[in-house]
Amino acid sequence: MRFSRRHTHREPPDLPMTSLIDVVFLLLVFFIITVSFLREQQLRSALQTQHQTSGRAADLRPQVVSVENRNGEPVFVIGQRVFRDRAALTDLLRALPKEGGVFIKVAGDVPVAAPAAALQASRDAGFIKVTYVPAG
Amino acid sequence: MRFTTPKGRRVAPFAMTPMVDVVLQLLIFFMFTSQFSQITRTPMDLPEQPGEAQDAEHPAAIVIDLQPDGFMRVSGEPVDLDRLSRMVEVETARRGGDVGLVDVMIRADRATPATYLNRIAGRLRAQGVTAWKLASTDPGGQR
Numbered sequence: 001m002r003f004s005r006r007h008t009h010r011e012p013p014d015l016p017m018t019s020l021i022d023v024v025f026l027l028l029v030f031f032i033i034t035v036s037f038l039r040e041q042q043l044r045s046a047l048q049t050q051h052q053t054s055g056r057a058a059d060l061r062p063q064v065v066s067v068e069n070r071n072g073e074p075v076f077v078i079g080q081r082v083f084r085d086r087a088a089l090t091d092l093l094r095a096l097p098k099e100g101g102v103f104i105k106v107a108g109d110v111p112v113a114a115p116a117a118a119l120q121a122s123r124d125a126g127f128i129k130v131t132y133v134p135a136g
Numbered sequence: 137m138r139f140t141t142p143k144g145r146r147v148a149p150f151a152m153t154p155m156v157d158v159v160l161q162l163l164i165f166f167m168f169t170s171q172f173s174q175i176t177r178t179p180m181d182l183p184e185q186p187g188e189a190q191d192a193e194h195p196a197a198i199v200i201d202l203q204p205d206g207f208m209r210v211s212g213e214p215v216d217l218d219r220l221s222r223m224v225e226v227e228t229a230r231r232g233g234d235v236g237l238v239d240v241m242i243r244a245d246r247a248t249p250a251t252y253l254n255r256i257a258g259r260l261r262a263q264g265v266t267a268w269k270l271a272s273t274d275p276g277g278q279r
Binding site for chain 2: 026112
């Protein structure tokens with residue numbers, strides 16, 4: 001019996017392995033980085049200390065949102081109204097006059113996530129002038 | 137006159153693999169350099185808010201990493217409030233003495249007590265800094 005190949009004259013294709021591995025590796029790195037990369041955003045605000053917020057009768061009156069800790073939970077306070085979530089705060093802020101801007105008064109015993117939510121709510125509600133006021 | 141190509145000379149084959157290689161290299165290079173300031177930052181659990189896009193072409197002059205225990209880092213180096221004040225002075229001098237042009241970004245862990253943030257705010261305001269930016273991550277912004 002003969003088991004010899006039929007086409008003994010055919011040459012194997014010339015595959016450039018080094019370049020191929022190079023490209024595959026680059027694709028791998030590209031997808032790993034683009035998938036795991038979280039884009040950072042920013043929340044802009046003006047800065048003001050608490051003693052600077054009083055005695056400016058000539059200015060338009062700003063809205064004041066206090067970020068406080070009540071029973072171990074951060075809350076947003078406007079006048080007598082207390083909010084626990086950003087959406088409710090945004091809804092109320094939308095209804096308020098925006099000419100004077102908004103002051104975010106932040107107590108020291110709340111996590112940073114809370115003032116960040118108040119800043120976001122102010123922007124979402126359409127306030128252009130948003131001021132961060134440290135209060136403790 | 138002969139206008140035909142000499143016999144036996146072959147047209148060089150167009151090498152696709154190295155070309156794709158180079159194009160990918162260039163793509164990755166431009167992607168990285170345009171957002172390099174963000175890639176080099178320390179990974180932190182920032183507040184999850186959509187915020188607005190950071191200006192990749194004009195990154196903040198001073199980027200402060202604030203950890204939950206109040207520990208601060210600027211460009212990977214530990215700093216206290218006095219050192220931060222000196223950095224603001226240097227940046228102010230670089231901008232012709234106008235402290236209003238000093239751009240400060242705070243990258244605070246979302247669990248950090250705001251008292252640490254308030255201390256930085258108080259110090260910056262005392263130096264004449266009138267605005268800052270608080271870094272956040274867009275919860276739906278993963279690409």
